[in-house]
Amino acid sequence: FNKMAESLQREEELRKHLFSNVAHELRTPLTILKTHAEAIADGVIDREKGLGNIKNEIDRLIRLVKGIEDITMAEASFFTKGETVEINLREFLLGICNEMLPAFKQIGLDITKLRADVLFVCTGMDKLEKIARNIISNSLKFTPLEKATDGIGGKIPYKADGGLKPPSAHTVRERSSLTGFTEKGGVSIDYGIEGEMYFIEIMDSGRGIPENEMPLIFNRFYRGAKSDTESLGLGLEIVKELVEVMGGRVEVKSIIDDGTTFRVSLPIKGV
Numbered sequence: 001f002n003k004m005a006e007s008l009q010r011e012e013e014l015r016k017h018l019f020s021n022v023a024h025e026l027r028t029p030l031t032i033l034k035t036h037a038e039a040i041a042d043g044v045i046d047r048e049k050g051l052g053n054i055k056n057e058i059d060r061l062i063r064l065v066k067g068i069e070d071i072t073m074a075e076a077s078f079f080t081k082g083e084t085v086e087i088n089l090r091e092f093l094l095g096i097c098n099e100m101l102p103a104f105k106q107i108g109l110d111i112t113k114l115r116a117d118v119l120f121v122c123t124g125m126d127k128l129e130k131i132a133r134n135i136i137s138n139s140l141k142f143t144p145l146e147k148a149t150d151g152i153g154g155k156i157p158y159k160a161d162g163g164l165k166p167p168s169a170h171t172v173r174e175r176s177s178l179t180g181f182t183e184k185g186g187v188s189i190d191y192g193i194e195g196e197m198y199f200i201e202i203m204d205s206g207r208g209i210p211e212n213e214m215p216l217i218f219n220r221f222y223r224g225a226k227s228d229t230e231s232l233g234l235g236l237e238i239v240k241e242l243v244e245v246m247g248g249r250v251e252v253k254s255i256i257d258d259g260t261t262f263r264v265s266l267p268i269k270g271v
Contacts, residue, residue, distance in 0.1 A: 110186035
């Protein structure tokens with residue numbers, strides 16, 4: 001009975017929090033839409049430019065609605081145990097890598113799986129898939145392709161402040177041996193067992209997360225100081241909630257200009 005009461009109270013708190021956040025997120029694009037519509041009507045701005053701005057805000061609203069749908073479905077799963085099945089973690093992660101590979105190749109990045117070991121675990125497959133996809137998608141957003149070259153065909157790594165720094169040959173070799181990254185960068189996935197838990201590590205060669213932002217990245221609708229405006233800031237919050245429901249933990253390590261590693265640890269036999 002106590003667990004049921006706690007679950008209901010948690011559900012109500014999440015619902016109130018979601019409504020509050022949604023109201024805040026809707027206010028900005030709606031205000032901009034109203035402003036541009038009035039400006040067009042008054043002849044203050046060019047009609048074509050104004051309509052373009054309105055279209056951008058409508059696209060933003062569509063993304064927001066999609067994000068709300070995603071978080072609603074995720075929250076529904078927070079309170080359901082779901083089916084626990086035995087999966088081959090290697091094949092599971094390989095399937096996700098293959099499905100997401102076109103998105104990486106489209107912008108010239110790589111996604112690789114480091115191990116070939118067969119590892120069977122009992123887990124909530126649907127929840128685990130949401131966790132992995134959200135982290136990988138987040139890494140893809142913050143691992144931009146460097147279009148500049150060093151003059152001899154090599155890529156120059158991206159710097160968070162917009163500057164450029166040429167890599168030494170040693171740096172490229174060392175990083176490639178540890179992460180599986182090519183010079184163009186991307187996302188690398190590792191997995192294994194640690195005690196009674198199995199882990200999945202997702203490493204990217206992106207811009208990194210500033211230390212002062214680390215405590216905030218799992219907050220709902222948090223996008224970061226240097227985030228693009230298209231990000232809703234929901235993916236990592238969903239990750240944290242799902243991991244906790246599955247009886248696990250998620251850890252993050254990040255170095256500016258070098259990349260970020262997310263490590264998800266979950267019980268081998270599920271919960």
